[in-house]
Every structure is written in structure tokens, then in C-alpha cells.
Amino acid sequence: MLRALIRLDDVHKEFLGTPVLQGVSLTVPAQCIYALIGPGAAGKSVLLKVVAGLLRPERGKVFVNDAELTSMRELELAEARKSIGMLFQNYALFDKNVYENIAFPLRRLYDLPEEEIRERVAERLARVALPGTEERIPQSMSGGQKKRIGVARATIAKPEVILYDEPTAGLDPVTSQKIYDLVQEEQRATKATVMVISSDVSGVLTIADRVGMLHQGRLVFDGTAEEAKTSTIPEVNQFVHGLTEGPL
Amino acid sequence: MAARTKDPSIIDAAKNVVTDARDVFRVFARTLYYLFRGKREKGEVARQMFAIGNESLFFMCITMAFIGAIITFQTGLQSRKLLPDFSLMGATYLKLLVRDLAASVGALPLATRVGAGIAAEIGSMVVTDQVDALRMCAADPIDYLVVPRFIACVVMGTVILIIGGFVAYGSGLLVANLAFDVTPSTFNNLMYLNLGDVALGFFKCLTYGAAIAVVSAQRGLATFGGSEGVGWATTEAVVGSSFAIIVLNLIISTFGYFLVPSVGPG
Amino acid sequence: MSTAPARALVAIPAKIGALFLAVAKQAGGLGILAAQILRRLTPSQIDRHELFRNLNRMGVRSVPIICATAAFTGGIMVIQAAPFVEQVQATSFVGWAATFTTIRELGPLLIGLIFNGRVGANNTAELGTMKVTDQIDALRALAIDPIAYLVVPRCLAMVSMMVLLCIIGDAVAIGGAMLTADALLGVDPHLFWASALERLEPWDFWVGLIKSGLFGVMIALTSCHYGLATSGGAPGVGRAVNASVVAAAAGIFIMDYLSTFVLG
Secondary structure: OOOEEEEEEEEEEEOOOEEEEEEEEEOOOEEEEEEEOOOOOOOOOHHHHHHOOOOOOOEEEOOOOOOOEEOOOHHHHHHHHHHEEEEOOOOOOOOOOOHHHHHHHHHHOOOOOOOHHHHHHHHHHHOOOOOOOOOOOOHOOOOOHHHHHHHHHHOOOOOEEEEEEOOOOOOHHHHHHHHHHHHHHHHHHHOOOEEOOOOOOOHHHHOOOEEEEOOOOOOEEEEEHHOOOHEEEEEHHHHHHOOOOOOO | OOOHHHHOEOOOEHHHHHHHHHHHHHHHHHHHHHHOOOOOOOHHHHHHHHHHHHHHHHHHHHHHHHHHHHHHHHHHHHHHHHHHOOOOHHHHHHHHHHHHHHHHHHHHHHHHHHHHHHHHHHHHHHHHHHHHHHHHHHOOOOHHHHHHHHHHHHHHHHHHHHHEEEHHHHHHHHHHHHHHHOOHHHHOOOOOOOOHHHHHHHHHHHHHHHHHHHHHHHHHHHHOOHHHHHHHHHHHHHHHHHHHHHHHHHHHHHHHHOOOOOOOOO | OOOHHHHHHHHHHHHHHHHHHHHHHHHHHHHHHHHHHOOOOOOHOHHHHHHHHHHHHHHHHHHHHHHHHHHHHHHHHHHHHHHHHHHHHHHHHHHHHHHHHHHHHHHHHHHHHHHHHHHHHHHHHHHHHHHOOHHHHHHHHOOOOOOHHHHHHHHHHHHHHHHHHHHHHHHHHHHHHHHHHHHHHHOOHHHHHHHHHHOOOHHHHHHHHHHHHHHHHHHHHHHHHHOOOOOHHHHHHHHHHHHHHHHHHHHHHHHHHHHHHHHH
């Protein structure tokens, strides 16, 4: 049994009085690719931000690497986030060139000589198949390219936990599959623990080890990818197989 | 959005003022902390100073020129009615300008221009998740975004307010000469002015610069809800920092009345 | 020509020229919008529901902030004047000076600026968001005239509410001045009132009202014009709000200056 790297214990979160997460408990074992699926507005992005320590739940506990994020102060959280990388749904790239975007975590987290930063950025860009684009401005690039730069930025500081929020939203099927392959190869190379949110169930199931499904702020399913495909829970069955008949 | 659409009662409004003030103070405290502890980005403060100066200098000069003209004209009308004697008009105007008007009146257009800019910029970064991305990279938004704007706003805001004060003085002199036949040498009267007035005015400039930066940054960081949210944050930044300026003015002026006595021939 | 000083020599007039062209373009846009509004200003064409919604939203909800600002400003005015009043023993003039300044100048100007920041900016943000999300075009597609449906009620609400808020604000500011004068200078409220009533003229009130109406028109036209001219997605809305607030503030100061001179 692998040890649990991410653990959520009865997490509740609300916005302006509307409950978004209503008692979510889940465990992500170390070195696992965990796919989080569910219909829109189910609370997936919020859950990911809770795991990253960006949002504080009203109730419940969040552990990453045995450290309890929920009881930390902002300065301690900043320290804990060193071991977490995140790709945001809308890229969230800064108004700087590609090089400065990817180098940003290294500059803030460590005091490295410029040469080493340059080497590591070049290595990352080669990894995401965008070599030599250092001087370009992200705003002028395509959605798939921006996602890949986001992946490069999320992984450059070699985090133990990587969180991907909709890495393939709005991309064509071929580019989507390339991104999934990238996520998987990255995980194999670094042995990181990965959480992926996706609305594209069939695509994400090709790489996921475990799957959790959120519906109306509750975790209605948690199991292996195979179990998800054969699940008899009506919501899961409908969502995984894309049926129009069902409770959703 | 729900909190915004419901009709606020007076009690709710008062409660909101209290929570807003608390949030602003929290941002201010953390700004001070990072001012001494933070990791400075090279050139960021200079870039912000340039942005603030560049975007507000022209606007400031225009508004202060008109304000100077209006105030002198109104004072002239009033003193024509009361005591048809304009010999002390310049001295009075100069003292008021240094002690209060240059800072307090000039700070309102400054809040409009600079405050709206800071809130819109930080607000769009919040709604596009860039602020969360910064936090993931151990770049606290207060340290990385607010502190450089704070320094720039205090320094550059003071410079701009002083320039605005000179412009207002010049336009006042011009109007006094054209409308009431006050010669520049009569208008140019430093008789009522003392060092205390200068110190008080300068202190006001620094305080307003800090208030605009902190209030607008807090509003920007509290943005939610897409492009409409950014619009809201901008609105609230302008109103909030204008209100903060007026409240601070009342506090500082009251202290100034008792602590910085105005000496003049009585 | 390519030497640096020569380029700078050309660049500065070019910049000034571009600035004037930009200002002229916006002023022209305001004029056209004003004409479009005037053409639709018949009672049958005004959407009553939209008008009342805006009257409430823009006027009624601005009362607390306007009152708070006005009260503080009244106090500040007296504190600033206090040294002079003490010097020349002019306590009998305090009431008149404070009410005169408030009604003619400070009231309309300050309330105009706050109104601009709260209501004008908000209006630009709302119209701008509708524009970038294609809602304005959607109205056109439904054969609803966006000027008549959106702009006219907003402008009417803003102008009328600006005048009403100015009256409320003036009253509160004078109250604040009266209290401060009593506390700081020992000027009895009765003396304050007597001094004000003795010297104030009806014309002073009219000047204040005309000014606040003019500022209301300025804010209404500017905020609607910039809102409808928004382009470029979410960042565009932020830019439009920023530009609109600044333009309206500059407009208010220029208007104030001109009306002070014309109205005497």
C-alpha cells in the first residue's frame, strides 16, 4: 500500500452563502494520477484550489505530504506550496515573455545562477515541444501552446504534487491527446503525484490510475479507472458514458 | 454577486464600512511587513513610478489649474462682498493651498486616476487567476504587486500633488490678476505661511498617496466575477479611496489645528 | 532628421496634436450621443421599469456615501477656515461663508466627483460588459433601440438624481459645518443660521442647482459614451471604466470653471 500524499477530510467550502463543497473526503496515494471528473459547477476547480492552499475551507482538514495546510498561516503556506505545482484553467500566464514566465517560480523560490535557470527553462521548453520560443509573448500564442507553457511553468521547480485544472479544455482532440501524453510522461519521469480535472472523461481515463467524481459538491464516486467504467452508480454511469438519460 | 444586488439597510451599510476598513488595515499591515521583509523585483518600483507619473501628470495639471482658478474667483467674489480689499487674497490663498487644498483637493483626481488604474490592473490579474499563480510561485501578491505600487504611489503621488499645487497657485495668480486686478507682487505674499503649514501639507500628501495605494490594491485583490467584477472593483476603488482621503483629511486637519498653530499677524 | 533631438522636436508636437485629436474625437462622440438622446426624449419612448430601477440604484443607494462625505467635508471646511476666522474675529461671517461655499461650489463639485466614481464608473462597467458580451447587438437584433432602452433612462436617472443628491448633500454638509463651528470656534448655531440667512441670495441656490445639473449631464453622457464604445473583452471593460471616470472628472472641472464665470 502506497502512502497517502493528499488527504482531504470532510472539507466544506461556500461562496457568498452558496455551498460549493459539502463534506468531501478523499485520498490520493503517492505517485498516482488521480482524475477528478464531474459536471460543470460541481466544485472541481474549488477543490483543486483548496488542495493548493489557495482557498481555505470553512470546515475540514487538508493534508499534503503529512503537512496540514488548513492550520497554516499564510507565510507557512507559501513554504508548503514550494512542493506543489499548478496549471490553471485559463493558463494564468503573466504579461512577460515565455522565458520569464517559466523561470518565475525558480526566481522566487531559489537563488540560482542565471545560467542554470536558462538551461532548465530550455529543458522544459524542449519537454513540452516548444523549443526556442523563449522570447515570444504568450498572448500571441495558441491555446494549446499556452497550456503547454503553463505545464512547463508548473513543473519547473520539480514539485512533488502537480495539479492540472482542465488541461485540455477548448483544445482539439489531437492536441488534447498530446497534452494527456505529456502529463503522463511527466509523471513517469518525475514520480510526482498528479491530480487532473477534466470534463473530457474518455480522454482523461486513458491516463488516470484512480478517478473521483464530484456532483453538487459531494464525492459520489472514488475508485480505479476500470471501476469507473463499469460503475453502476447512476450518475457515474451516465457521466462516464455520456448518456442523455439519467439523474444529471 | 448576491451581496451586491440586495438592498442595503443603514445597518448593513455600517457593517460593510467596518469590514471594509478592517480588510484595508489588514492589507496595510501586510504591506508594511513586506516593505521591510519582502523580495524586491529589480526595477519594478521605478516602472510603477513611471506609470503613475506618466498617466496622471497631465490630468493633474489640468484639474489643478481649473481648481486654482475657481477657488480664487470664488474667494474674490466673497471678499468683494465683505471687504473690498484684495491685498491679503494671495497670502490667504497660499496658506490654504499649502496647508490643505493642494494635497486634499488634488488627491481626489489622483485617486480617480491612479486608484482606478491600480484596482483595474490587479483586478484583471485576480479574475484571470494570475494572482493565484503568483501565490503558487511563492510570490505573495502583497509583496509582489502591492508593495511596489505602494512605494511608487507614496513617492510619485507626493511629487504630482506638489506639482499640482504649483499649477493651482499659478492659475490662481493669473485669475486674481485678470479678474480682480491683483498684481502678482501683491498676490505673491508669503506672510501667512510658516514651516508648520508646509510640514502639515507634506504629511497629507504622503498619507493620501499611501491611502490611495492601499485602498485600491485591497479592492483589486478582492475582485471576483469576471469583467463585470473588475468594473465593480474599479468603481469601489475610486469611491473608497476618495472617502478615505476625506476621512483622513478630517483627522489630520483636526490634529493640525491644535498641534500646528498658524502664526500670522492677528 | 533621425538625430535624437530632432526626433524629440517632432515627437512633442506630434504627441500634443494626437492628444487634441483624441479629445476632439471623444467630445464629438459625446455630442452625437447627446443628440441621439434628445431625439428620443418623448415620454412614450421611455422604458418606465428601467427608469425606476436606475433611479433607485443610482440615487437612493448613493445616499449613505454622499451623506458621509458631505458631513466630513462640512467639518473640514470650518477647520481649515478656523485660523483665519480667529485672526480677524469674523465669527459672524462663518455661517455665511460656509453655506455660500457649500451651496455654490464645494457641494456640487464634491458630490459630482463621488457620484462620478460610484455611479458613472458603475454605469460604464455595466454598459461595457453588455457591449463586450454582445448583449447590445442582441438588443438590436430584437429590434430594441439600445439608446432608447438603455441610455435614455440611465441619463435621466443620473441627471435628476445628481441634482437631488446635491440638495441632500448640501444640507448635510452645512449641518456638519454648523456642528464643527460650534465645537471648534464656539459659534452658536443660531448665529450661524442668522449669518447665512442674512447674506445668502436665492441666486446662490440656483447656481448650485444649475451646476449639479450640468455635472449630472456630463457624467451621464461620458459614462454612457465610454461604455458603449468599449472593445477588447474583459481588460477592455477595465480600460473603459478608467478612461470614463477620468474624462468625466476633467469635464466636471472644466464645466465648473466655465459655469462659475458665466453665472457669476
